[in-house]
Amino acid sequence: MTRAAAARRDHIRAMLADLRMPGALEAVDEILAGADGGAFTAAEAIERLLAAQISLRNNRRLQTAMRSSRLPAIKTLDQFDFAFQPSIRREQIESLHELGFIKRRENVIFLGPPGVGKTHLAISLAIAAAQSGRRVYYGTLVSLIESLEQAKAAGQLSRRLRVLSHPALLIVDEIGYLPVSRDGAVLFFQLINARYEQASTVLTSNKGFEEWGEILGDEVMAAALIDRLMHHCHVVNIRGNSYRMREHTELWQSIQEKQNEPSAASKRRRREVQTA
Numbered sequence: 257m258t259r260a261a262a263a264r265r266d267h268i269r270a271m272l273a274d275l276r277m278p279g280a281l282e283a284v285d286e287i288l289a290g291a292d293g294g295a296f297t298a299a300e301a302i303e304r305l306l307a308a309q310i311s312l313r314n315n316r317r318l319q320t321a322m323r324s325s326r327l328p329a330i331k332t333l334d335q336f337d338f339a340f341q342p343s344i345r346r347e348q349i350e351s352l353h354e355l356g357f358i359k360r361r362e363n364v365i366f367l368g369p370p371g372v373g374k375t376h377l378a379i380s381l382a383i384a385a386a387q388s389g390r391r392v393y394y395g396t397l398v399s400l401i402e403s404l405e406q407a408k409a410a411g412q413l414s415r416r417l418r419v420l421s422h423p424a425l426l427i428v429d430e431i432g433y434l435p436v437s438r439d440g441a442v443l444f445f446q447l448i449n450a451r452y453e454q455a456s457t458v459l460t461s462n463k464g465f466e467e468w469g470e471i472l473g474d475e476v477m478a479a480a481l482i483d484r485l486m487h488h489c490h491v492v493n494i495r496g497n498s499y500r501m502r503e504h505t506e507l508w509q510s511i512q513e514k515q516n517e518p519s520a521a522s523k524r525r526r527r528e529v530q531t532a
């Protein structure tokens with residue numbers, strides 16, 4: 257490398273440090289070596305440099321979000337096997353992950369039986385949102401109601417409702433598994449009311465809307481709640497098998513196959529019979 261080329265590299269590194277771009281700084285030497293060696297074009301080199309910085313920034317955002325959002329796990333779209341769940345329209349899910357619905361303050365509801373990926377997809381939307389720098393918060397219906405009840409008992413309900421209406425994306429998971437009290441349902445209604453047309457909510461339920469009256473203990477309130485949620489809403493109805501059970505099915509099948517395979521002892525016996 258000429259002295260001028262080495263000086264230019266030092267200058268690039270100094271500029272990346274000055275701009276506080278540690279992801280790009282870490283990747284720059286390898287990218288320049290690849291570009292000098294003809295492995296990729298100048299445009300590709302710039303693309304790789306910027307991608308390295310964006311990837312580091314997104315990871316940092318995600319780490320921060322994981323601390324404050326109470327997301328129970330990291331589940332991403334690329335971990336989702338669409339072939340396993342053919343009732344899901346891949347284009348719909350991919351387009352939701354572009355996050356236009358958050359800009360438009362629309363809601364998303366995942367409906368379906370256990371294990372079909374409702375929580376997985378809700379979390380992957382939250383992760384995409386967190387990586388794009390938005391505030392997200394996760395709760396099950398029961399845990400959100402509990403926190404509202406505690407706030408109410410402490411005389412801080414309106415403050416808590418304000419806090420919960422701040423995140424650009426709120427996940428309300430598991431509507432329908434555990435019963436909620438009538439007072440709890442009223443608090444949930446207030447929460448959805450506070451977020452209505454202000455910010456997006458992603459909800460999951462194992463029960464169809466016709467059963468929400470029973471879950472919330474009040475048909476009229478459930479109807480008003482669904483009315484607000486559905487006003488600007490994407491409904492993803494998943495019909496299919498549980499992914500959890502798939503793992504058991506495979507285990508079960510492999511046990512079956514092993515049982516059908518002749519054992520070493522029975523193979524030996526068969527040989528002995530043939531040679532006798």
Ligand SMILES: Nc1ncnc2c1ncn2[C@@H]1O[C@H](COP(=O)(O)OP(=O)(O)OP(=O)(O)O)[C@@H](O)[C@H]1O
Nearest residue numbers: 335336337340369370371372373374375376499500
């Ligand atoms: N299509 C899929 N591809 C990859 N992993 C999947 C898929 N569907 C579900 N999973 C995984 O299976 C497990 C169960 O999925 P998930 O928790 O999303 O189900 P759910 O619909 O929320 O069920 P429940 O109603 O019981 O809460 C999770 O670990 C999830 O990551």
Ligand SMILES: [Mg+2]
Nearest residue numbers: 374375429430
């Ligand atoms: Mg779930």
